[in-house]
Amino acid sequence: MKSISLTQFLIEQQREGRINADLRLLIEVVARACKRISIAVGKGALGGVLGSAGTENVQGETQKKLDVLSNEILLEANAWGGHLAALASEEMDDPHPIPDRYPKGEYLLVFDPLDGSSNIDVNISVGTIFSVLRCPEGVKEPDEKAFLQPGTQQVAAGYAVYGSSTVLVLTLGDGVYQFTLDREQGNFPLTHAKMRIPEDTSEFAINMSNMRHWEPPMRRYIDELLAGKTGPRGRDFNMRWVASMVADVHRILTRGGIFIYPRDLKDPGKPGKLRLMYEANPMAFIVEQAGGAATTGRERILAIAPAQLHQRVPVFLGSKNEVERVTAYHLTPADRADAYA
Numbered sequence: 001m002k003s004i005s006l007t008q009f010l011i012e013q014q015r016e017g018r019i020n021a022d023l024r025l026l027i028e029v030v031a032r033a034c035k036r037i038s039i040a041v042g043k044g045a046l047g048g049v050l051g052s053a054g055t056e057n058v059q060g061e062t063q064k065k066l067d068v069l070s071n072e073i074l075l076e077a078n079a080w081g082g083h084l085a086a087l088a089s090e091e092m093d094d095p096h097p098i099p100d101r102y103p104k105g106e107y108l109l110v111f112d113p114l115d116g117s118s119n120i121d122v123n124i125s126v127g128t129i130f131s132v133l134r135c136p137e138g139v140k141e142p143d144e145k146a147f148l149q150p151g152t153q154q155v156a157a158g159y160a161v162y163g164s165s166t167v168l169v170l171t172l173g174d175g176v177y178q179f180t181l182d183r184e185q186g187n188f189p190l191t192h193a194k195m196r197i198p199e200d201t202s203e204f205a206i207n208m209s210n211m212r213h214w215e216p217p218m219r220r221y222i223d224e225l226l227a228g229k230t231g232p233r234g235r236d237f238n239m240r241w242v243a244s245m246v247a248d249v250h251r252i253l254t255r256g257g258i259f260i261y262p263r264d265l266k267d268p269g270k271p272g273k274l275r276l277m278y279e280a281n282p283m284a285f286i287v288e289q290a291g292g293a294a295t296t297g298r299e300r301i302l303a304i305a306p307a308q309l310h311q312r313v314p315v316f317l318g319s320k321n322e323v324e325r326v327t328a329y330h331l332t333p334a335d336r337a338d339a340y341a
């Protein structure tokens with residue numbers, strides 16, 4: 001593979017007419033912000049970034065110092081470039097307009113600044129997830145409504161994983177590309193082009209401690225995987241759960257697998273744990289672009305018309321044949337509640 005940097009890759013994409021100058025700048029700015037977050041994560045206890053910030057976000061979750069810092073880094077980096085109309089973040093109650101003193105652009109940026117917060121203090125991979133939408137035509141001051149577009153409208157999505165190496169994975173709607181941070185040079189060379197998720201897998205990722213709260217189709221699916229060679233699937237399955245969605249999805253993009261955070265009855269008010277706009281949509285776009293599938297167990301994630309910025313959804317994504325199987329279990333009437341009563 002030709003070794004080009006993220007900057008060169010984006011220039012090529014612009015020359016070929018896939019993106020305009022503003023979208024190129026937007027991705028460059030997000031990548032620079034991710035580099036800064038990566039440096040902060042890498043300092044760990046020496047950088048004073050571990051621990052709680054002593055505040056809560058709109059969803060009632062305790063914010064870590066790194067959640068707050070990452071949010072600030074992304075806001076500050078993107079505010080003045082002229083490429084955005086507004087931003088929205090998992091860590092902010094409402095959309096953040098671009099201040100009047102700065103020029104405005106046509107894009108909306110949505111992000112989960114620090115994904116995997118529970119792993120920050122224990123030195124396990126965390127990341128950043130982002131999604132780019134167009135500001136609806138004629139909207140001068142974008143409010144929440146401007147952001148409520150189905151995932152099919154995303155013009156770009158990506159994530160960074162701050163792990164043993166820092167990687168940036170990106171789709172512009174024409175395949176999935178991975179760039180790896182060269183810490184000496186400070187740039188992101190392209191390391192994987194047109195990534196593909198194998199259609200079949202023997203590896204699943206789920207938080208098993210919630211099993212008693214699952215719906216019957218979910219329990220049937222996981223029971224069958226756990227039965228391994230002795231069950232209807234006729235082969236053994238392996239389990240992995242990092243508890244940072246970025247890291248779990250990155251493993252699946254690299255070697256296949258299925259990631260599930262289903263609807264559960266622990267808190268009937270919540271239809272799932274993961275956020276549609278900040279987590280499910282960008283990851284679903286990436287996974288579909290790599291030949292995988294992404295559903296809520298009942299419908300395609302990217303087809304959902306969002307009702308709220310901070311909406312939660314169940315997530316099933318990864319190797320196509322497994323996602324289709326577990327989705328079919330949810331859609332088969334015989335497998336509903338009474339099948340497990």
Ligand SMILES: O=P(O)(O)OC[C@H]1O[C@](O)(COP(=O)(O)O)[C@@H](O)[C@@H]1O
Nearest residue numbers: 112114115116117118207243244245
């Ligand atoms: O604590 P659990 O149930 O294992 O949940 C882990 C999931 O929660 C998340 O951490 C939520 O993300 P945030 O850290 O951005 O809140 C996902 O990354 C991960 O898949």
Ligand SMILES: [Mg+2]
Nearest residue numbers: 112115116279
């Ligand atoms: Mg998250």
Ligand SMILES: [Mg+2]
Nearest residue numbers: 112113114115
């Ligand atoms: Mg987060």
